[in-house]
Amino acid sequence: MNPPLSTSDSVTNGSLALAELRRGQSAVVTGLIDTAAIDTGRGSGDSLIARLRDIGFVPGARCEVVARMWLGGDPIAVRIGGSTFALRRAEAAAVRVQLAREPAIATEALTPRASVAAA
Numbered sequence: 001m002n003p004p005l006s007t008s009d010s011v012t013n014g015s016l017a018l019a020e021l022r023r024g025q026s027a028v029v030t031g032l033i034d035t036a037a038i039d040t041g042r043g044s045g046d047s048l049i050a051r052l053r054d055i056g057f058v059p060g061a062r063c064e065v066v067a068r069m070w071l072g073g074d075p076i077a078v079r080i081g082g083s084t085f086a087l088r089r090a091e092a093a094a095v096r097v098q099l100a101r102e103p104a105i106a107t108e109a110l111t112p113r114a115s116v117a118a119a
Contacts, residue, residue: 019092027097
């Protein structure tokens with residue numbers, strides 16, 4: 001079991017909070033942070049971290065923000081591992097991610113082929 005990232009670790013590795021992503025953005029989970037500021041009314045931050053891990057927010061998992069509510073952006077709908085979950089912004093703030101790089105478009109698909117142009 002991986003320990004949660006400390007706040008200083010998350011700053012140095014260039015990750016950002018899942019709550020900061022906009023609709024349609026994809027990212028890769030880098031870890032979870034355990035902060036006392038996160039209070040979801042379900043107990044300690046440890047139970048939140050355990051619940052997030054249980055639903056698939058583990059390092060290396062790819063996730064995508066599929067929707068945000070228009071008033072305040074809470075909750076956030078996030079797709080991970082083929083499932084979609086609604087997270088409060090405070091819960092999403094505990095998930096650290098790095099933006100996923102989209103695959104580059106093949107340049108040959110954008111340029112006409114010589115055999116087609118000659119015909």
